């Protein structure tokens with residue numbers, strides 16, 4: 001499939017060559033291996049025959065999509081749209097219906113088109129999500145990618161001052177990646193850390209500032225209010241920022257994870273989604289539920305625990321990977 005048909009990345013981090021695009025495809029193919037061995041392999045099997053299309057086929061598809069964490073609503077939507085598309089196109093064999101299904105799957109994912117690239121310097125990314133979703137790891141991966149591949153000057157901010165060792169975790173990553181980090185340590189006001197960070201970004205040679213946040217706070221404090229406070233502190237210094245509010249969702253937490261993630265939508269203006277731990281689930285269908293329920297484009301997928309385990313998301317590549325034949 002041609003490089004230019006792909007929608008990888010947006011502006012600053014789009015692959016620049018066919019080779020780079022191919023690398024992104026390979027990472028997605030690897031990360032969906034478990035999904036292929038699981039429900040999506042079975043779905044591919046349903047559509048591998050020249051048998052005529054029957055009601056049983058649609059029932060089996062429906063059951064498998066639900067098991068793959070696509071969610072009931074999105075499953076019904078996908079099945080109905082695929083049926084309609086088959087009827088419109090006079091498709092009679094299961095084998096031919098596969099392309100119809102794939103086209104609808106891509107559509108669900110692509111409906112959430114990204115905003116146009118934002119040219120800002122410093123470009124400020126606020127990373128949010130429930131605890132354990134993979135925020136801090138994702139920040140390390142993004143920083144590594146931006147620095148290694150694109151030569152950007154990256155600054156990190158340790159805005160999770162709640163969890164013990166959260167600052168140290170980010171510091172350890174920052175050291176490995178080789179980027180500076182602004183910290184105040186556990187118990188400090190996250191707003192103060194973010195204030196320091198935006199000042200530093202304004203005064204120093206920083207292309208991208210990435211802000212880590214807590215996934216959980218003391219019972220008495222309200223996480224969403226805290227995030228709004230942080231966002232307002234950023235805005236006071238840079239009125240157009242944050243340029244990206246990245247909501248991190250753990251693929252292994254299923255429908256419940258999507259539900260929890262939804263609470264962030266109302267509080268902060270989430271612009272994009274990162275789906276982590278795709279490598280750890282046989283239920284890659286969660287990506288479809290996320291696209292439909294969160295209504296934001298998926299930008300990145302986490303494909304492992306190392307700092308290189310990050311892939312740019314592309315709808316067509318993702319759907320193709322779910323139907324690959326592993327030999």
Ligand SMILES: Nc1nc2c(ncn2[C@@H]2O[C@H](COP(=O)(O)OP(=O)(O)OP(=O)(O)O)[C@@H](O)[C@H]2O)c(=O)[nH]1
Pocket residue numbers: 129130131132133134135136137138160163166213214215216276277278279280301302303304305309
């Ligand atoms: N397999 C796999 N593991 C991941 C991925 N991303 C993160 N993890 C692991 O998930 C765990 C939690 O990751 P963190 O980055 O600490 O999550 P967090 O959202 O910052 O968590 P809190 O700071 O507690 O809110 C760690 O053990 C990571 O190594 C991924 O893409 N694949």
Ligand SMILES: [Mg+2]
Pocket residue numbers: 135136137160166212213
């Ligand atoms: Mg963290």
